[in-house]
Amino acid sequence: MSPHLRRLRLGSLALVGALAVSGCTSSAEEEGSSDNTSGGQPKSEIYTTGMVGVADGDTEPVEGGTLTVAEYSEIRTLDPTKSYANGAAGGSAMGAIxxxxxxxxxxxQTFEPQLAESLTTDDNIVWTLALRDGVEFADGTPLDAQSVVDSMKYYTDNFAYQALTLMANLKSSKVVDDRTVEFTLQREWATFPNMLAGGPGMILAPAAYDDVFDFEPIGAGPFELETYAEGEELVLSARQDYWGEGPYLDELRFVWLGGDDAKxxxxxxxxxxxxxxxxxxPVEQAIDEEFAGMMFATGLGTQIWINSREGRPGEDPRVRRAVALAIDPEVYLQRVTDGAGVPTKEIFPDAxxxxxxxxxxxxxPDAARALLEEAKADGFDGTVRYLHGADGPGTAGGVAVKAMLEDVGFTVENEALRSVSDQIQRLYIDHDYDLAVAALSIPDEDPYSRLIGALQSSSRQNTSGFSNFEMDALLADLQAAATPEEGIGTMTKIERLWHEKVPGVxxxxxxTFQAWNDNVHGxxxxxxTMFLYDRAWVD
Structure with missing residues (x-):
């Protein structure tokens, strides 16, 4: 593995945000504005989804070698129904299998066939999936239409990641013939293919889950499990009988090094x-040092949920609005990240x-104080509990939020949660909080799937308890939009309602930036935020 070598700037990099910088600006006068990084570059050009500094061109792939990947968090099971199929939680390792x-x-900006030969629709309601001929799982059994239907049923029956959204919209899955599946939806869903690009589309061999007490990671991907040492590494070895062009690598190795600075x-x-x-x-530093990579920019990368359920302070819209008026995102990021990142109350950043x-x-703050005084006059005592992580950034953020809210008259009781499982329990199962920091992380390719779970009145993923018939109708309209051009009018109404009703701030x-060294290609x-490694190679 070769160390990183500094790269020459390419003119095209400005188009995908491959521009400098790390740290925070020391002053607006010296560096231009808080909208720029410490290197003076606009953050809007950095936090734009796309490849950064990648120029593989027509380079011929080299076979062999090991690619070592520093993941965000350790995956403890390769069963997609028990792990989250996204890049932050081991989704890329599952995708490789x-x-x-x-x-x-x-x-x-389109969904393309992978295991499928094609996915077609005339009305965004009935979708026809055609499978490639001759694809086999690692155990030699064929990947056919029945295995697709059965695997997806296993996925939804176990309420896996994205399963609730899929279940609410999928009317039927029908085996037409050995290579064809017909999906019929409840209503138009233009971004339905995103389900098949994620966890539901990771098809398991029947033998993988036929014993409920002994799951086996058997798939049709380019790699298969070689070894797993908890807390150390996950090693996958290349399949020689993979259906596609690759894999070029001999091995794919995942490690977990802790924080981003260590990575x-x-x-x-x-x-x-x-x-x-x-x-x-670290993201801005990596781009400043001109690492190649992929930037995944998302909306609401950090936000505060306000619990509006009965009996909670946030049930009163004046309290919710007072919280929003009291919070200054720039102050928050200055405390948590020394000014790195893009502070904004908007659902999506400008880019x-x-x-x-x-x-x-x-x-x-003055308007916040006035609203809070109105609520107190009607019996609210001004006390709210704020949940945050127990790590350094979480604690620093808790201090910042407490100071801003208490400045306008709230009494804030901070509570640090030490594990992700604790946060899931309190926010998504017990709904036991008043205010809580979270990350909705809405991707450009499919905002509907995130927003429907978070804001639809009857959604089991709706942690805040926000319930609004107008929002429900707008989300249904958004579901039919295939592109930003088709959906921007609806999104405008959604954002206007978000700021009016304040389910969160x-x-x-x-x-999210996945960076790589000069020896990495494909x-x-x-x-x-996942990667497919079937065509990855190292020199």
């Missing part, structure tokens, strides 16, 4: 070949094709 029926092409250090020294990072500071231009609630846009990003 199972492959996906389709993939998302970020350059063309960037290992990437720089050549300890790993590629690293998945989410922290704004997103889904950015609506709807003005958010400006920070106005935006703090920052999101930016990296193929897909949906949910």
């Amino acid at each position: 199972y492959d996906t029926l389709v993939r998302y092409d970020h350059e063309s 960037l250090e290992s990437l720089t020294s050549g300890g790993v070949d590629t690293a998945f990072m989410r922290g704004p500071g 997103s094709p889904w950015s609506t231009g709807v003005p958010p609630l400006e920070t106005d 935006g703090l920052a846009a999101g930016g 990296m193929e990003p897909t949906s949910e």
Whole structure:
């Protein structure tokens, strides 16, 4: 593995955000504005979805070798129904074993066949999936239409990631013949292919799950499990009988190094070949040091949920609005990331094709105080509980939020949660909180699937308890939109209603950056910040 070598800037990089920088600006006078990084570059050009500094061109792939990937978090099981099929939680490792029926092409902004030969529809209600001929699972059994239907049923029966959204919209799955499946939906769903590019589209061999007590990771992907050492590494070996062009690698190795700073250090020294990072500071530093990679920009990368259920302070719309008026995203990021990142209350940042231009609630402490006094006059005592992570950024954010809210008259009781499982329990199962920091991370390729889970009145993923018939109708309209051009009018209404009713308060846009060294080629990003490694190679 070769260490990172500094790259010459390419003129095309400005189009995909491959521009400098790390750290925070020391002052607006010295660096231009808080909209720029410490290197003086506009953050809007960095936090834009797309490849950064990648120029593989017509280079001929080299066979052999091992690609070492520093993942964001350790995957403890390769059963897609028990792990989250996204890039932050081991989704790429599962994709390497199972492959996906389709993939998302970020350059063309279209869903393309992968395991499937085609996916077609005339009305966005009935979708016909045709499978490639001759594809086999790693155990030699054929990948046919029945195995697709059965695997997806296993996925939804176990309420896996995205399963609730799929179940609410899928009317039937029908085996037409050995290579054809017909999906009939309840209503128009233009981005239905995103389901097949994610966890539901990771098709398992029947033998993988026929014993409920002994799951076996058997798929049709380019790699299969070789070894797993908890807390150390997951090693996958190449399948020689994979249906596609690759794999070129002999092995794919996943490691977990802790924080993003450690990952960037290992990437720089050549300890790993590629690293998945989410922290704004390390992300901006990696781009400043001109690493090639893929930027996944998302809306509401950090936000505060306000619990509006009966008996909670947020049941009162005046309290919700007072919280929004009291919070200053720039102050929050200054405390948490030393100013790195894109502070915004908007659902999508300006660089997103889904950015609506709807003005958010400006920070106005005086207006917040007035609303809070009205609520107190009607019996509210001003006390709210704020949940946050127990790590450094979570604690720093808790201090910042507490200070801003108490400045306008709230009494804030901070509570640090030490594990992700604790956060899931409190926010999504017990709904036991008043305010809580979270990351909705809405991707440009399919905002509907995120927003329907978070904001639809009857959704089991709706942690805030927000219930609004107008929002439900708008989300149904958004479901039929295939592109930002088709859906921007609806998104504008959604954002306007978000700022009016305040189910939550935006703090920052999101930016996940997977960076790699000069010896890495053929990296193929897909949906949910995941990568497909069938054509990856190293020199």
